[in-house]
Structures are given as C-alpha cells and as structure tokens.
Amino acid sequence: MNDSTFIVFGITGDLSKRKLLPGLYQLIKDKKIENFVLIGIGLEKKSVEEILNPAKKFVQNIDPKSWKKLVERTSYLTNDVKNERDFKALKELIVNQEKKYKLSGNRLAYCATPESVFYDITKHLVKFGILKRQKKSDKTWNRIAYEKPFGYDLKSAEKLNREILALLDESQVYRVDHYLAKEVVENILYVRFTNYIFESLWNRDHIESVQIILNEDSGIRGIYYDKYGALNDVVQNHMLQLLALIAMDEPKKLVGDSIRDSKAKVLKSVAVDSGFLGQYKNYTKEKTIPKDSKTETFAVLKLFVNNKRWKNVPFYLKTGKNLKEKSTKINIQFKKIDCKLTKNSCPIEGNFLTITIFPDAGFSFEVNAKKPGERDAVVPVLMDFCYGCLFTSTPEAYEYIFTDIINGDQAISVRFDEIEYSWKIIDDIKALKPKLYMYESGSNGPKNELLKFAKQNNFNWRD
Template identity: 45%
Template sequence: MAGKQINDGVTFVLLGATGDLTKKKLLPAIYHLVAKGKARHFAIIGASRKKTSMDSIINSAKKYVKNGKKEVWDNIAKRAVYTSLDFYKKEDYVQLKKVVKETELRWKLPGKMIVYLATLPAHFEVITKHLEAYHMCKHKKEWPRVVYEKPFGHDLKSAKKINKTIRKIFEEKHIYRIDHYLGKEFVENISLVRFTNRILEPLWNKDHIEQVQIYINEDIGIDGRGGYYDKYGVVRDMVQNHLLQLAALIAMEPPKDLSGDAIRDRKVDAFKRMRIHDLLLGQYQGYLKEKNVAKGSITPTFAALHLRISNKRWKGVPFLLMSGKKLPKREAGIHIKFKRVACLLPMCPEDTNSLSIRIQPNEGITFQINGKVPGKSFVTPIKLDFCQSCVFGPNTPEAYETLLHYVMQGDQAAFVRQDGIEAAWKVVDRALARSKTVYKYKQGSTGPTELKMWNTKHKIRWKT
C-alpha cells in the first residue's frame, strides 16, 4: 500500500477520547507511530463529555503498550490537550476550534487534521454537521481526513442516512470508514498471496475449490458493552463488516492494480453478488445476566452462515462463515478446501489439499498437500507451514497503527467506501429480515447443539 509520507505535521483530533477505543487502541497506535518516527511533528486534541485531562487518559493507555518508553510517552503528553465536548452543544465546538487553532500555532503545524470519531454511529451525523457549521474542517485538497469507526449504521437505511449527511459536507477522498480487520497484517496479505503466486490464482475458482470457510471466534463475552452489543448482536457487529470484508477479498475478481479504488471496486462487485442462503443463530447461556442487556433479549452472540456468490467464478461454491462469543478459543482465519483429484492408489487420501490463512493468533499460512509415507505404498497429509513471527519477528504492527498510518498517507485501500458499506448492509438486511430462532449454547462450547446438524446439512467440518 503506497501513499504520501507526512513530513510537515498532522493534528489528531480524537472525539470520544475517554472511551476504551482511545485508551486501548488509538493512543497505543499513536505511541508506536511516534516511537518508529512515522509521526514526528504532531499534536493530539482529545475531546469528550467527561471532565478529565489528557494526562489521565494517557496514563490509562500506558498499560496497553508493552515495554513503553518514558521519553515517548512524555513527548506525546506534552503535545496533547483535552477539552470537554458535548456532541450536541454548539458552543462546545467553538471551544474545540479555539483549542485546535492554539495547539497548531504552538507546535507550528500546517492545519492537516485527522478527525477520528471514536463514538457510536448515533453521533456521527450531529458531529459531522457541527464540524462543518463551525468551520472545523475547511477543505484543503485531500484534507481534512475524517475517520468513522465501525459499526457504520445499524442497517441499510441508517447507513444511507449517515452517508447522505457526510457526503453533503465531505468528498469521498476525505472519508475513512474504518474496519480494523482490514488493517491486520494477514488480511492485507490475502490479495498479495492470491495475485502474486502462479500456483494459486489459476485455481481460484469453482473448478478447483470445493468450499471456503471464514471464521472469527472469541473466548470472551461482551466485555461490559451490554448497552451497545444488545442493539447490534453478532450479525451486525461482526458479519456485516469483518466477515463479509474477508469474503469479498477472497471472492473478488482481479483488480487492475492493488490501489485503493481498484480493490474497492472489485469488492463492491462481490458484495452485489452475495446472498445468504442459510443462517443459524445462538446466544450463550448467561448473556441475559450481563449488565445493560434487555430483559428477555434474543440478540444473537453466535452466527453460522451459508453464503453463495452468484457469478461464473464461484457458482455452486459455498462460503461458510462463523463468528461467536464465549467459544473455546480466540481465533480467526480462512480455510480454502480444494476439490479432490482422481485417485490412482488402492488407498486414497482421506482429505483434499487446502490453504489455511491464520489471521490470529500465530499469523501464517499452511498449505496441505499429500505425500508418500516412507517405506509404505500410501500417502499422508503433509503441511507446508509459514509462520510470520518466525521469519519476520514478533513485532508486527497492530491494525490501528497500520490504519492510522494509512490515513496519514492518504491511502484509502484498506477503508470502506460508501457503496461498499451499503452493499454489505443489503446482504445482511436480507438475511435478518427472515424470522430466525436463536438457540442457547453453553459458554466454552463450540456453539448451539443445532450446529452439528447444520454442519451435516452443509457438508462442513470446521477447521478451527
């Protein structure tokens, strides 16, 4: 991913600065950008409703950076300012504008702002309107750059409404709709693995691939986010963005190049061809006792989906997607199962070739082939394994560090465009419009007991 390096400085404006996202992800990401010299001339303005200070927020973020250096944190702290901001009070934006101007003058910054809305989507429209009304974001070519955190809306209708508001004010080149999964190292690697390897690209179709599995499983629950999660559930929180984005990267037709719009054009084409044919939903036992979860809620915390893509390349190939909370382990990956070859041996191999992409943990790629057992007349599966940390070391950048750096560079390839957001919501809305039972499952299990029958129906054995 290429982009322009920022040499003359940038101003980070973090709206929702007291939230977990800022403490756990955004400030640690800025720390690493500063420590690696990718952000030398900068300032940070944090804004939120609470009465606090940037020193307090920064101190709460330090535990999320392993072996953090005092001099780096001190550099960040001296360039950081906090101001109280009620998103719905016009006068607070006057103060915010004043703080930004004073801070940029102090540090001799050029007015290149990255405004990060680390808030719920319900606030996106009012914040955007107020930023415009108080001339917080005067357009200077491709600046400012405004980042909208996921989820982007609650359904297609709300996503269109938000898009309509922000597109009245900003051009698409100013807008960065974030999906942090697209910043993960091995998600970025999907296109490169596919389009730079002769042994894969000619086989990337219905003639050679039997099925595609994509999974993002978590061993934790809703982690104190009952008020948010109960309104969204796993389909809106994980399927609409992360899982469908991964499916689109696997399914898309070859782009003319690997630039931002070329990739996003092809992903939108893939979204438009997607249909969810079957959906199994579950909710872990004990969910209803979580804080801020509505009484009798049927919000799902587990989903298994059978997706089809109606084009020539993928006709008849099932894309099987799964995500859930309170499952046995935290893992995410993609498993591509190839079709069986004609067997010429008395004892044929039990399994076919496969390509597995491990997104987390232990990022890497495993290619399974069949080979002869020494001294025997039969074959056995052999795994050809690439371990990223074994080759490149353990210090792979976190997703938010990567994505913030892309925003600084003006590289939009890993961000979601308006038509992509709306096309993905259309896929999900069709599925959620059907009445579905939500089955209970035990915490620490692999999902509802009904999953076994669902797997048999779709001829799937999950490689998780």
C-alpha cells in the first residue's frame, strides 16, 4: 500500500470533506499509506488549504505531522470533466508528481460526482492514458471507484455499465456502497455464519418478520436529491444491500465473489407487495427544488423474498429525511413461543435480534425472563454487544474502502448483477404508483399512514 496515486473527482464536495479526506488522512496517520500523491479535481478555483481545511472538523485528534504530509502531497486542478482538453493537463500533473515522489504508476481514480459524468470521466482517463485496461502481465494497477447510485434507473445503469466495461476490465471497477464497509455491517455475516445458534434459526420456520430502518434527521442537499428521491438514493442501494446480507444463503466462502453470488440470488428473488411514500412539508421551499416537485423524501415498503428459506416472511423497509432522529437498524423478530403461562402473563411479541448501525453500533438480543418478585410474569431483557464499549478504535468505512481497493479486494464493490436486480425492484415499486403523503419535519413520518400500515400487517415499528 506504499505506492499509490489517488485522483479524486469532486474533491470540493461534501462527500470528500466528510468521508474521503478523513479516511485518507487516517491511513496516513496509521502509516498504512506512506509514499503517495493526491490529485484533487473540481470546478471551483481553490487552494489546497481551502480544500483540505474544511475536512479537519471531521477528523479526531489531528496529528500535525500526518496532516502536513497530506497537504504537501496534495495538488488541485480545476477541471471540467466533460472537456477532454482538461485531461491533458491532468495527465501532465500526474506524471510530474509521480516522477517527483518516485511512484510506480499505481493509480486509483475516485468519482465522488453525480453518475451523469461517470462515463465522461472514464472515457477521458482512458483516452489520455491515465488509466488503461489491465493485463495479467502488468506490474502496476489502475482502478476506478464510482459512488452510488450507479445510474438513475435500470436502463441508464445498463448503458453506463456497457460503456465502462468497453474501456476497462470488471476487475478494475469498484461500484462503492459505503454501507458495506461499515464494521457492524460486515459483522452481520460473521454473526450469522459463525454462530450455530443463529444460523440454525435463520429461516421462515423461526423468523416472523424483518424490519430495516434508515432514518435521517437532516434534509436534502441541493437539486441532486430531487432527481433521485428516497427510492433511488437510499432503497436501491443501502437498504436492498442490507436486505441481501440478512437474507442470503451461506456462501461457499466469506469472500468477494462468493458473497456477491449469494446476495445476487436474494435480490433476484425479491417481490414487491405494498408500500407508500412521503414528502416532508416545506420540501418544495428548499433552494433549487421545483415548487411542484413530487419527489419522495420518505418510503415504507413491504417486500418478500420468494425462496425456500424466506417464503411468506415479510421484510419491512422504512426510510426518510428530516425525521425526529437519525438511526439505522435492523430488527429481526422471531416467532412467538407456545406459551404455557397464564394468558395475561405471556409475551406479546417474540424475541428480537436488533442490529444497530447508527448511532451506537452493536447487536442486542431481546429475550424473555421472569419478572422479579412475581410468579407467572415475564419481562423482556436485553443481551447487548456494544462496539464502542469493547473496541475503542475501529476503522471508519472509507479507510476500509481505500484499503480494499488498493489491495484489489472487491468485497466492498457491488457487482453489476446486484445493481441490475435492485433497479428492477425499484421499477416494480414505482409500477405500483404508491401514494405520496405529507409529514411534519422532525416527526417519524406520515403518522396516520404508519399506524394504518402497521395495523394492517399486524406488527409494530421498532425505531
């Protein structure tokens, strides 16, 4: 990992400031990357300090020596990615920087940009020899990463994939969903497939339902969101990837393609049952948002996975912007036991396994136990595993992402057949023409519709 050229398109954007630059800095601090250069690309005229300094507030305990090295090894170029002439200057800058620091030509281009320019960036990088199609005999590597979403619907995703693979090999392409690199998300597979107590019960005979909840307490940022909405921006990637991890059959090995094979089989089997959408009040008063916009900022869905393991088990998905609080969790409800206690003392619900991704990452298992001081009475109690309590320092998602890409590990890359099946699910949802309801900012979503949906399906939301 000690010889890399990083080329970040969209380095002046929010993703770079909050995630990419802090991730690279931490790898420098931990001495996981030592000999490198960072080339930032953006439309704005800025100095290196003006680009890097805003990222400082997203870094804890800055080491001055490591930060100084990041600044010294960073260059910035104003570049219109649709103008191929600008890539000539980029090529010259890269070559000069690599020569200066005696780098071999291992290159990673990271597209923290809208998907609409993914192809333009790739085409120009290849045309000017900044990236080239990989051969087995090559001693250096060239790779490119695309931030989600990949395309804006099935047709555009298929077109984009064809265009990219006409230029580069699949082994060089990383379609990044940063949720897959979160420590607790990666641990879902280890909890499932290394513990007999769970895997033996992980099926329709023992599980009543699954809830996947991704609540955000902030609003939208810019016109980008209005083009996509909650379905395209969150459900199509993060939420369906979480569903696939929960529902997949045991892979041959807990590595790259074996995991992706199992996830793809699940996504291919997903059937849409019902749902509804929402939009927070005053959404159309946000800057750059059309006054008549019908873009959803909230979605509730009921899905099924039509295979032997999960037949008739509902998967409930809920996500939204500008909600009461930010949280991401998965609730797995087990079936109720045939209770031998008196009717009023029996548990109302079955056991729950809750996987919390945010805010306090960890696992909790809710079991029923005797209520102290009372006969014939039970109460739910929690068995907790807290990441922050046991592990005081765990890598952030983008540290994993950069490390895996450098090492050529595609486990965090979403394969195109997964993306294809996910877009087909989104198309099926939209074909239902779900109704759009308004909700108050700072609430849990459209209150009446949430209550009605839960009552119709005989379950309770556990946010």
